[in-house]
Amino acid sequence: MNEQDTDGTVTKRFMIVNRKAPHGTVYALEVLEMVLISAMFDQDVHVAFLDDGVWQLRRGQMPGALEMKDFSKTYRALEGYGVEKIYVEGESLAERGLSEQDLVIPVEVIARADMARLMDGMDVVLTA
Amino acid sequence: MDAAYQVDGKTVAHDEEGYLTDIGQWNEAVAGIIAEAEGLPMTAERWEVVNFLREYYQEYQIAPAVRVLTKAIGKKLGPEKASNKYLYELFPYGPAKQACKIAGLPKPTGCV
Amino acid sequence: MLHTVNKSPFERNTLEACLKRAVPGAAILLIEDAVYAALAGTTLADAMTSAAQRFEVSVLGPDLAARGLENAALVEGVTVVDYGGFVDLAAAKGSVQAWL
Numbered sequence: 465m466n467e468q469d470t471d472g473t474v475t476k477r478f479m480i481v482n483r484k485a486p487h488g489t490v491y492a493l494e495v496l497e498m499v500l501i502s503a504m505f506d507q508d509v510h511v512a513f514l515d516d517g518v519w520q521l522r523r524g525q526m527p528g529a530l531e532m533k534d535f536s537k538t539y540r541a542l543e544g545y546g547v548e549k550i551y552v553e554g555e556s557l558a559e560r561g562l563s564e565q566d567l568v569i570p571v572e573v574i575a576r577a578d579m580a581r582l583m584d585g586m587d588v589v590l591t592a
Numbered sequence: 593m594d595a596a597y598q599v600d601g602k603t604v605a606h607d608e609e610g611y612l613t614d615i616g617q618w619n620e621a622v623a624g625i626i627a628e629a630e631g632l633p634m635t636a637e638r639w640e641v642v643n644f645l646r647e648y649y650q651e652y653q654i655a656p657a658v659r660v661l662t663k664a665i666g667k668k669l670g671p672e673k674a675s676n677k678y679l680y681e682l683f684p685y686g687p688a689k690q691a692c693k694i695a696g697l698p699k700p701t702g703c704v
Numbered sequence: 705m706l707h708t709v710n711k712s713p714f715e716r717n718t719l720e721a722c723l724k725r726a727v728p729g730a731a732i733l734l735i736e737d738a739v740y741a742a743l744a745g746t747t748l749a750d751a752m753t754s755a756a757q758r759f760e761v762s763v764l765g766p767d768l769a770a771r772g773l774e775n776a777a778l779v780e781g782v783t784v785v786d787y788g789g790f791v792d793l794a795a796a797k798g799s800v801q802a803w804l
Contacts, residue, residue: 540652541660
């Protein structure tokens with residue numbers, strides 16, 4: 465599945481999977497930092513949100529109420545970091561009463577079966 | 593660590609690398625003092641980058657990596673400024689390190 | 705008794721475990737990631753509507769706001785409380801069982 469670049473370096477298909485809600489635990493913030501760092505290594509980075517991970521992208525978050533940083537704004541920086549392959553599982557949204565319009569950034573909403581195939585085709589998958 | 597900058601008779605705490613402990617304590621006078629400590633007088637060009645970083649942080653809640661900064665500066669301030677060379681001339685120890693420090697921001701995520 | 709639950713009901717069975725053991729009329733306060741249970745329109749909303757008829761169910765406002773849910777529609781019968789309300793509930797109910 466590796467793509468050979470013109471200069472001979474191998475680019476890996478790399479996916480970071482978010483399954484945790486934000487704020488209650490530190491996972492979402494740590495994974496976001498990992499995404500930003502992985503963007504620096506010229507890999508083919510994919511970011512997926514499924515299960516409770518879809519809550520990370522909910523609009524209107526105000527964690528200032530808990531004296532915590534509003535890192536939901538940081539997802540909007542991903543485009544500038546060259547991370548543009550962002551997938552959200554439709555079933556996970558629907559189960560939670562959410563729709564694409566509730567999210568802070570434009571994403572590609574895909575069905576669970578397609579998410580399964582997408583994950584299966586990756587070289588490296590990190591899930592939290 | 594009791595490291596701190598002295599600004600107009602006030603004490604502004606920083607970490608062992610000189611980054612402000614509390615971003616809320618930043619103002620232009622503080623920026624001037626940090627710049628002085630770095631040996632960099634605040635010119636219009638340096639202010640342009642520092643102000644850009646502060647706006648970026650306000651919008652995204654992070655300090656950008658250098659590559660991202662360079663690209664974004666090009667969009668905002670013109671392509672002639674979108675080079676590592678330009679930014680390193682202004683901030684010889686690295687725009688991420690020095691400009692972020694002067695802007696009162698935390699050390700950039702993924703900064704090299 | 706005041707029961708507090710802080711885990712997402714979509715990820716853990718903590719809320720379910722609490723609902724099975726709380727006695728009728730008990731107070732249940734949803735905090736942290738458990739606030740998602742209070743939302744209308746989810747797959748859990750029906751179960752929560754029925755729970756709100758048996759128990760005094762409330763949800764912590766600042767935890768809703770943090771998650772972008774300040775103005776979200778809630779399950780019928782669930783009330784929003786602030787930190788002061790949390791303290792009042794604990795005082796009124798005498799003891800607290802935290803389902804972690």
